[in-house]
Amino acid sequence: MPLRLRLALLNAIVLAGAILALGMLTYALEARSLLDDLDESLHTQAGNLTTVYQARATLPPRTRERVIPQPSVFSGPTFLVQVLGTDGSVLERSAALAGSTLPVKEQTLLRAGEGAEVFESVLLDRQQMRVFTTAMVSDEEFLGYLQVARPLQPPLDALATLRTTLLGAGAMLLVVSMFVAWLLAGYSLRPIGRITQAARAVALSGRLDSRLTPVATRDELARLVETFNAMMDRLEGAFTAQRRFVADASHELRTPLTTIRGNLELLRRSGAVRDPEMGDALEDVIGETERMARLVQGLLALARADAGQKLELQPIQLDELAHSVYREVQLLAGGVAIRLSRVDPVEVIGDADALKQLLLILAENGVKYTPPGGAVTLSVVYDQSDVVLSVQDTGPGIPPDVKPHIFERFYRAPTARSQGGTGLGLAIAQWIASEHGVQIVAESEPGSGTTFSVRMPGRLVTAPPEPRGAAAPELAPTA
Numbered sequence: 001m002p003l004r005l006r007l008a009l010l011n012a013i014v015l016a017g018a019i020l021a022l023g024m025l026t027y028a029l030e031a032r033s034l035l036d037d038l039d040e041s042l043h044t045q046a047g048n049l050t051t052v053y054q055a056r057a058t059l060p061p062r063t064r065e066r067v068i069p070q071p072s073v074f075s076g077p078t079f080l081v082q083v084l085g086t087d088g089s090v091l092e093r094s095a096a097l098a099g100s101t102l103p104v105k106e107q108t109l110l111r112a113g114e115g116a117e118v119f120e121s122v123l124l125d126r127q128q129m130r131v132f133t134t135a136m137v138s139d140e141e142f143l144g145y146l147q148v149a150r151p152l153q154p155p156l157d158a159l160a161t162l163r164t165t166l167l168g169a170g171a172m173l174l175v176v177s178m179f180v181a182w183l184l185a186g187y188s189l190r191p192i193g194r195i196t197q198a199a200r201a202v203a204l205s206g207r208l209d210s211r212l213t214p215v216a217t218r219d220e221l222a223r224l225v226e227t228f229n230a231m232m233d234r235l236e237g238a239f240t241a242q243r244r245f246v247a248d249a250s251h252e253l254r255t256p257l258t259t260i261r262g263n264l265e266l267l268r269r270s271g272a273v274r275d276p277e278m279g280d281a282l283e284d285v286i287g288e289t290e291r292m293a294r295l296v297q298g299l300l301a302l303a304r305a306d307a308g309q310k311l312e313l314q315p316i317q318l319d320e321l322a323h324s325v326y327r328e329v330q331l332l333a334g335g336v337a338i339r340l341s342r343v344d345p346v347e348v349i350g351d352a353d354a355l356k357q358l359l360l361i362l363a364e365n366g367v368k369y370t371p372p373g374g375a376v377t378l379s380v381v382y383d384q385s386d387v388v389l390s391v392q393d394t395g396p397g398i399p400p401d402v403k404p405h406i407f408e409r410f411y412r413a414p415t416a417r418s419q420g421g422t423g424l425g426l427a428i429a430q431w432i433a434s435e436h437g438v439q440i441v442a443e444s445e446p447g448s449g450t451t452f453s454v455r456m457p458g459r460l461v462t463a464p465p466e467p468r469g470a471a472a473p474e475l476a477p478t479a
């Protein structure tokens with residue numbers, strides 16, 4: 001989940017909790033206050049009526065009715081009044097009760113008789129009522145019980161309205177605050193988004209010398225930028241040191257290697273090693289030294305590439321280059337036929353030496369991996385304002401699990417280990433292609449050969465004079 005959404009949601013959860021707690025508290029206080037008001041009014045009314053009854057009790061029974069009417073007459077229509085005798089029987093009821101009787105519980109009368117003032121919520125004709133019951137006493141004489149009631153519905157209605165209002169306002173507040181939190185989170189996270197974009201650009205460009213623009217503030221973001229830039233400093237330092245080490249090491253190794261190769265060659269030619277076993281050992285050493293020299297050469301080329309070496313691109317005749325590679329590869333061909341199929345006279349923008357090296361790597365690989373009797377075919381074909389350079393062999397092909405790795409440095413397929421390669425050829429070829437803004441494509445079916453091709457922009461030119469030695473499109477395998 002995005003950080004922005006998480007922050008907004010977190011904010012909403014906290015706020016929802018606060019709104020809920022506040023709403024519940026308001027509701028509880030209001031409910032309490034409404035009930036207290038109701039009870040208070042019942043209590044006052046009961047007090048007034050008790051006074052009337054007590055006054056009535058002082059009169060002789062006969063005159064009572066004439067002097068003071070029934071107490072319930074003093075009660076307004078909002079109050080329901082019921083008077084019980086000392087035995088709990090209903091003596092009189094106010095007109096508002098309209099024939100109904102307020103429920104009389106034994107337990108209530110017992111408690112009222114002990115002097116308690118009892119408030120209860122009861123059901124009368126399916127209506128909720130609040131009933132107050134008290135005992136009436138005049139000059140130590142127990143007169144009976146007085147019950148005063150009011151409907152609970154009005155306060156309940158008021159509470160329902162309050163609940164709806166609180167819920168509506170709370171929900172609205174929540175939505176608004178979530179929206180505001182979303183905006184605020186977006187505003188606070190915007191610099192992080194900028195930093196992420198800049199860091200991604202650094203990662204995509206692969207340029208270790210790129211840095212993020214420092215932030216003027218003195219906050220966490222400024223520290224993040226500082227830390228990122230410091231990390232890039234260290235990375236760049238480490239990479240530069242490593243590159244320099246590889247370049248220096250390969251450069252330094254070249255001289256002793258040249259000396260060793262010279263001396264070994266001298267030894268071979270001098271005929272001093274006569275013992276055939278020693279002769280084989282000498283050939284092995286020469287072979288491995290040649291491989292080592294190629295390895296060092298490859299390392300140096302890649303170290304220079306890593307150091308940002310740029311090729312000099314200019315118009316070159318690719319067909320001439322193909323002919324030249326064709327001639328060179330014949331010298332190494334062994335039992336493999338080297339062929340030139342179609343070679344169109346084309347011009348591309350490129351580095352002649354580098355493109356020749358690329359072609360040589362592909363062609364030499366073809367020769368290396370194709371068993372004697374097979375063929376390696378070079379071609380340069382003009383196709384819709386592009387030039388397609390390809391090297392096709394009839395070798396064993398590249399297994400699908402090997403194919404994704406062939407352009408990696410030092411990668412050699414397990415089956416290719418005996419071929420004396422270095423694992424750097426295709427990595428160098430790939431770099432040369434990428435410097436020309438193109439890619440090498442390998443198509444291979446195990447068992448039916450491999451085709452490496454490079455498609456690059458070019459144009460057809462008038463055919464130059466045919467170079468000597470390349471006239472024949474196909475040569476017989478050289479021994």
Ligand code: ADP
Pocket residue numbers: 365366369393395396397398402406407411412413414416420421422423424425426427450
């Ligand atoms: P190497 O020095 O081992 O040839 P490369 O980088 O030139 O190193 O090639 C990497 C791997 O790609 C080789 O080890 C081999 O397995 C595979 N490969 C390259 N070219 C061919 C080819 N023409 N046919 C079959 N496999 C090949």
